[in-house]
Amino acid sequence: MSASSFTRVLAIGAPLFLAACASAPKQINNICAVFDQRDGWVDNWQSAAERTERKYGISVPVLMATVRKESGFKGNARPPRKKILGFIPGKRLSSAYGYSQALNGTWAQYVSETGNWGARRNKFADAVDFVGWYHAKTADKYGVARTDTYSLYLAYYSGWGGYSRGTWKNNANLKRYARETDAMAQKYDGQLRGCR
Structure with a gap:
């Protein structure tokens, strides 16, 4: 391949490669499809999730159901902005990202605790490792089973302080989110057995 041909391939291929890396999977309710869509040599989501499972003892379905509920597998997800006078974008509701x-x-x-100094919230491998770390700390601190997606998600969403104070107990929406996350983890678990 000549230098000009290589440059042409790079000019066409690089934006497509970067666009593929930046986009969320299309079929987020099927774990096999999610992993198939993100099975690149640079960004292999299944390998990252399996590494996290081995490291923290939190299963791949629980990890992936949590990420699905939180961001829909969008790396640049952020909460909405408050509106000033009903239309001027103001501050975001939280620093979640x-x-x-x-x-x-x-x-x-x-x-700080993991020493993963280069970690980024918009990099899937780092984000799924964060979810595993958070769930494992919840399990260790509050005695929640590592397989109890419902309780792990309540603590994840509420934060450890809110979880220990029981702020979620009167929050019907949060309990519904936790049930949905648990149901998705169970669905992912069944699907994963068929796609391995």
């Missing part, structure tokens, strides 16, 4: 929707302070704690 990325696949895991980790808050600034909790992400900083994760980075």
Whole structure:
């Protein structure tokens, strides 16, 4: 291949490669499809999720159901902005960002405790590792089973302080989110057995 041909391939291929890396999977309710869509040599989501499972003891279906509920597998997900006078964009409702929707302070704690100094919330492997770290700390601190997606998600969404105070107990929406996340983890678990 000549230098000009290589440059042409790079000019065409690089934007397509980058666009593929930046986009969320289309079929987010099927774990096999999610992994098939993100099976690149640079960005292999199944390998990242399996590494996290081995590291923290939180199953791939629980990890992936949490990420699905939090961001819909969108790496640049953020909460909406408050509106000033009903139409002027103001501050965001929280500092949540990325696949895991980790808050600034909790992400900083994760980075400090794990030594993963280059971690980014919009990189799937780092975000799924964060989810595993968070769920494992919840399990260790509150005695929640590592397979109890419902309770793990309640703690994830509420934060450890809110979970320990029981702020979720009167929050019907949060309990519904936790049930949905649990149901998705069970669905993913069944699907994963068929696609391995």
